[in-house]
Amino acid sequence: MAEPTGILVLGEINKGNLHPTVLELLAAGKTLARGLSQKLSLGLAGPSLDQPAKDGIAHGADTIYTATHQLLEQPHLDLLLAAWTQICRTANPAVILIARTTAGRDLAPRLAARLNVGLAQDCLEVKLDDSTKRLVAHRPIYGGNAVAAVSPKGTPQIAAVRPKAYDPLPADPSRHGETINVAVNLDPSMAKTKLVQRNEEQTGGVRLDTARIVISGGRGLGGPEPFKKLDEIAKILGAAVGASRAAVDAGWVPPAMQVGLTGKTITPELYITVAISGASQHMAGCSGAKVLVAINKDADANIFKEARYGVVGDWQKILPSFTETLRELVK
Amino acid sequence: MPLNIIVLAKQVTDPEMPRSAFQVDRQNKRIVTPANIPPVVNGFDENAVEAALRLKDAQGASVTVVSMGQSFALDVMKKPLSMGADTLILLQDPAFANTADSSITARVLVAAIKKIGPFDLIIAGRQASDWDNAQVPLMVAEHLGLPSLTIAKKVDVGDGKVSVERQMPEGVEIVESALPALVTVSNELGQPRYPTLRGIMAATRKQPTIWSAADIGLNPADLQPHLELVDVYVPTVKKEVEIIKGQDDADTGRLLALKLREAKLI
Numbered sequence: 060m061a062e063p064t065g066i067l068v069l070g071e072i073n074k075g076n077l078h079p080t081v082l083e084l085l086a087a088g089k090t091l092a093r094g095l096s097q098k099l100s101l102g103l104a105g106p107s108l109d110q111p112a113k114d115g116i117a118h119g120a121d122t123i124y125t126a127t128h129q130l131l132e133q134p135h136l137d138l139l140l141a142a143w144t145q146i147c148r149t150a151n152p153a154v155i156l157i158a159r160t161t162a163g164r165d166l167a168p169r170l171a172a173r174l175n176v177g178l179a180q181d182c183l184e185v186k187l188d189d190s191t192k193r194l195v196a197h198r199p200i201y202g203g204n205a206v207a208a209v210s211p212k213g214t215p216q217i218a219a220v221r222p223k224a225y226d227p228l229p230a231d232p233s234r235h236g237e238t239i240n241v242a243v244n245l246d247p248s249m250a251k252t253k254l255v256q257r258n259e260e261q262t263g264g265v266r267l268d269t270a271r272i273v274i275s276g277g278r279g280l281g282g283p284e285p286f287k288k289l290d291e292i293a294k295i296l297g298a299a300v301g302a303s304r305a306a307v308d309a310g311w312v313p314p315a316m317q318v319g320l321t322g323k324t325i326t327p328e329l330y331i332t333v334a335i336s337g338a339s340q341h342m343a344g345c346s347g348a349k350v351l352v353a354i355n356k357d358a359d360a361n362i363f364k365e366a367r368y369g370v371v372g373d374w375q376k377i378l379p380s381f382t383e384t385l386r387e388l389v390k
Numbered sequence: 391m392p393l394n395i396i397v398l399a400k401q402v403t404d405p406e407m408p409r410s411a412f413q414v415d416r417q418n419k420r421i422v423t424p425a426n427i428p429p430v431v432n433g434f435d436e437n438a439v440e441a442a443l444r445l446k447d448a449q450g451a452s453v454t455v456v457s458m459g460q461s462f463a464l465d466v467m468k469k470p471l472s473m474g475a476d477t478l479i480l481l482q483d484p485a486f487a488n489t490a491d492s493s494i495t496a497r498v499l500v501a502a503i504k505k506i507g508p509f510d511l512i513i514a515g516r517q518a519s520d521w522d523n524a525q526v527p528l529m530v531a532e533h534l535g536l537p538s539l540t541i542a543k544k545v546d547v548g549d550g551k552v553s554v555e556r557q558m559p560e561g562v563e564i565v566e567s568a569l570p571a572l573v574t575v576s577n578e579l580g581q582p583r584y585p586t587l588r589g590i591m592a593a594t595r596k597q598p599t600i601w602s603a604a605d606i607g608l609n610p611a612d613l614q615p616h617l618e619l620v621d622v623y624v625p626t627v628k629k630e631v632e633i634i635k636g637q638d639d640a641d642t643g644r645l646l647a648l649k650l651r652e653a654k655l656i
């Protein structure tokens with residue numbers, strides 16, 4: 060077999076289009092490909108891939124591997140895994156990048172085990188070692204209290220990259236690339252799990268993961284009622300409302316509102332936290348926020364170490380005038 | 391027929407320990423666990439024990455907890471027994487020191503599961519709070535050719551099937567598969583039960599089964615790492631915070647809003 064070469068991004072398809080993380084992975088992969096003087100490819104699996112393939116080339120891919128199959132209409136772990144494995148065997152890459160999304164969390168470890176190689180999980184940065192030119196990935200451990208640099212042994216080297224860790228490259232519609240069809244044998248019996256029902260949760264208002272402004276509440280709010288005060292501010296600012304896990308575990312707000320390592324990753328321009336202590340697991344979900352504002356009564360709370368603006372005080376006393384002034388300013 | 395459930399659980403450094411106690415030994419590429427802070431059963435794994443015990447309460451089950459490590463704090467690892475699990479198997483061997491490489495852990499657990507024999511369900515926590523890898527359960531499922539149903543907040547078994555409610559970012563979805571299967575659970579499952587006095591007494595009398603690498607038929611070649619640890623360090627996130635303070639609280643709230651306007655954030 061030929062020597063494995065190149066970087067392969069395995070991309071998710073969302074409602075017929077490239078998932079936003081694919082563009083981030085292509086940006087990360089581009090730098091690696093340049094460092095190796097090798098090609099950047101994108102592997103896609105879905106029912107119809109013409110448009111996603113075009114978008115992939117415009118965003119930096121040199122080659123697109125397409126596994127087209129009607130059974131991939133609904134993303135399914137077992138079927139996608141079979142298709143991705145086939146793409147990997149065809150492309151024979153040195154490095155594989157996957158996004159650590161909800162689906163990626165299931166796919167990447169199974170793919171690594173299937174290919175009998177290691178996986179660098181939840182990476183914030185993927186680089187090449189200067190001398191060996193092998194992949195070294197930097198990833199938070201212990202809830203973000205430390206970072207480990209790890210290098211998967213063997214080939215391909217697989218890394219799952221945290222969403223929003225990289226900024227997409229601008230599209231260049233004049234780029235050209237090659238598309239290679241990968242034949243995949245799928246049949247319905249390969250799908251070992253069955254989706255019975257899906258209930259989208261109505262959190263109402265602005266979406267957390269794409270909001271420009273987010274305001275979150277924590278345990279210090281003391282109950283579900285005070286979240287209405289955050290809703291009020293959110294309405295004025297056009298913001299989304301989030302929460303710490305402590306507030307979710309207490310049952311004050313639905314799990315879909317949780318920000319953090321095991322909740323949502325948010326990257327707003329402005330993130331306002333109210334009565335959140337700033338545990339590393341919470342910060343893991345909001346380290347991409349441009350400006351962090353903390354309102355907390357404990358001057359020693361960790362949140363102040365990572366905030367740009369802080370108020371040391373009781374939210375009950377601070378929020379009323381804050382809300383009223385915002386209302387006057389944003390009219 | 392009662393269900394045969396295997397729960398995968400890991401002993402971890404207490405994630406709630408004070409930050410000041412957290413230290414990185416960069417030279418030796420490891421996290422220093424302070425001697426005065428006892429380890430705990432990984433939180434999500436306690437949720438996994440709870441999920442298994444709820445099935446046991448509802449329809450009868452034998453619950454076997456399996457853990458891999460170089461050494462264990464026995465009173466800590468007995469907690470699942472005192473909660474109501476039936477059997478504890480500790481996979482303990484100096485060769486099992488590397489618990490950061492999920493592929494090794496998965497291979498060891500698979501060998502142990504094969505020795506345990508037939509089962510209906512494997513339940514594990516969604517990830518461990520030390521390395522946050524979220525890999526072991528899925529790798530185990532892959533090696534054993536099992537369906538994997540992840541981040542469950544509710545687990546039901548009936549008619550030879552397992553059905554789970556999954557907590558997805560957009561809401562809840564219900565997924566099912568035939569048994570045997572592997573399920574990972576999340577904190578949304580709810581508080582793990584507290585051990586009762588009776589449970590604690592029963593657990594004191596029970597001794598864990600301890601298996602070495604040789605006991606489960608593994609030799610050093612089976613334990614080759616798939617991941618090289620290059621460096622471990624503490625990230626630098628020092629930002630200079632500007633504390634807003636007015637004449638009184640009302641003034642402070644007002645000044646904060648004005649500051650956000652001045653910074654063109656609103």
Ligand SMILES: Cc1cc2nc3c(=O)[nH]c(=O)nc-3n(C[C@H](O)[C@H](O)[C@H](O)COP(=O)(O)OP(=O)(O)OC[C@H]3O[C@@H](n4cnc5c(N)ncnc54)[C@H](O)[C@@H]3O)c2cc1C
Pocket residue numbers: 202276277278279280302303304305306317318319320321322323333334335336337338339340341344354355356357360372373374375405433518519
């Ligand atoms: C594996 C793992 C994964 C995790 N994942 C997540 C995650 O995804 N997201 C997450 O958020 N957490 C997560 N956690 C939990 C995390 O470690 C913390 O326990 C949690 O973030 C704490 O939430 P909190 O800041 O609201 O509560 P606390 O830490 O209890 O902080 C409450 C804060 O409110 C302040 N306060 C109290 N009263 C007032 C008042 N009247 N006015 C002003 N301030 C007040 C207090 O000073 C305190 O700082 C995870 C933990 C583990 C182990």
